[in-house]
Amino acid sequence: MAVERVGVAFEPELLREFDGLIRAKGYASRSEALRDLARRAIIESETAQKDAPVIGALTILYDHEVRGITSRLLELQHRHAEVLSTMHLHVSERACLEVLVVRGRSNGVRALADRIRALRGVKHGELVLTRV
Numbered sequence: 121m122a123v124e125r126v127g128v129a130f131e132p133e134l135l136r137e138f139d140g141l142i143r144a145k146g147y148a149s150r151s152e153a154l155r156d157l158a159r160r161a162i163i164e165s166e167t168a169q170k171d172a173p174v175i176g177a178l179t180i181l182y183d184h185e186v187r188g189i190t191s192r193l194l195e196l197q198h199r200h201a202e203v204l205s206t207m208h209l210h211v212s213e214r215a216c217l218e219v220l221v222v223r224g225r226s227n228g229v230r231a232l233a234d235r236i237r238a239l240r241g242v243k244h245g246e247l248v249l250t251r252v
């Protein structure tokens with residue numbers, strides 16, 4: 121792949137911190153780290169557009185002993201075609217971890233994730249999206 125070289129000016133303090141981060145994360149070079157940051161910023165910006173086609177995963181941790189939580193979760197998943205697949209792990213006596221693979225338009229997927237996170241009993245939820 122052809123590459124174009126660019127010069128980037130850093131303040132010394134920022135460069136020192138960035139080099140520390142690059143080492144800690146195990147990047148082979150500053151260039152690879154900068155390319156990675158650029159790709160991430162582009163994906164974030166694209167998946168933020170409400171009509172963008174996206175795919176990703178919503179990971180939630182919830183307490184299955186909260187009354188009605190299991191059926192409300194199932195109902196939402198059945199009603200929303202964005203949910204392609206789920207994986208469920210029984211983490212402890214009360215805690216369940218569920219990973220929902222989702223695909224659709226950015227706004228639809230985000231709205232569904234918001235509704236699931238808002239359910240009583242859902243303790244934590246993170247949505248990770250990328251472009252299709």
Ligand code: NI
Nearest residue numbers: 209210215216
């Ligand atoms: Ni469980």
